Amino acid sequence: MEDITRSCSSGLPVNLSELFSATTNNVVSRIALGRKYSEDTNKFKKLLSDFSELLGTSNVGDYLAWLAWVSHVNGFNDKADKGAKAFDEFLDGVIEERINRRNKHVNYQNDLVDILLEVQKENTVGLPIDRTSIKALILYEVIITFSFITDVT
Numbered sequence: 084m085e086d087i088t089r090s091c092s093s094g095l096p097v098n099l100s101e102l103f104s105a106t107t108n109n110v111v112s113r114i115a116l117g118r119k120y121s122e123d124t125n126k127f128k129k130l131l132s133d134f135s136e137l138l139g140t141s142n143v144g145d146y147l148a149w150l151a152w153v154s155h156v157n158g159f160n161d162k163a164d165k166g167a168k169a170f171d172e173f174l175d176g177v178i179e180e181r182i183n184r185r186n187k188h189v190n191y192q193n194d195l196v197d198i199l200l201e202v203q204k205e206n207t208v209g210l211p212i213d214r215t216s217i218k219a220l221i222l223y224e225v226i227i228t229f230s231f232i233t234d235v236t
Contacts, residue, residue: 104128107229115224116177117194130173131229133166174218195224 090097108128112120120127142159144151154160181196193201199217202208 107131111225111228114228115195115221117181117196126173130166130170131225133162134170134226135229137163137166170222171218174221175214177221178214178217196221 086102087097105128108131109119111131112118112127116127137159140159143153177196178200181200185197185200196217199212199220203212203214203217206212
């Protein structure tokens with residue numbers, strides 16, 4: 084609302100598509116990751132954009148196994164691999180940031196990432212939880228939140 088007010092008062096046009104996209108990214112990152120990642124970089128926005136593009140792309144090999152080779156030719160597999168690697172590195176950075184913050188005893192709000200790290204540290208569920216599982220759960224939360232928000236809008 085502040086962005087719209089600022090633009091209107093200065094007579095500038097408002098790009099609602101960009102504004103809604105930024106709001107969606109902020110909501111997803113705040114819910115799943117505990118803070119807005121769009122404030123300091125557009126990396127999260129790009130990751131979500133690439134991810135949603137991959138989700139919307141039909142992979143012919145999923146329907147006709149004998150045509151799975153098409154995904155190698157049209158670049159779908161390479162795009163999926165690069166996207167997975169980029170998201171994995173991003174989530175590693177989120178986890179490292181949280182571990183560093185906890186080690187410095189900085190106040191934190193106990194969101195999903197903090198709770199998963201606490202479960203890993205204390206082993207409260209009786210099963211060891213590794214970093215890959217934490218990243219998978221965070222990614223699942225991102226997907227669910229992103230899907231819900233984009234369905235609503």
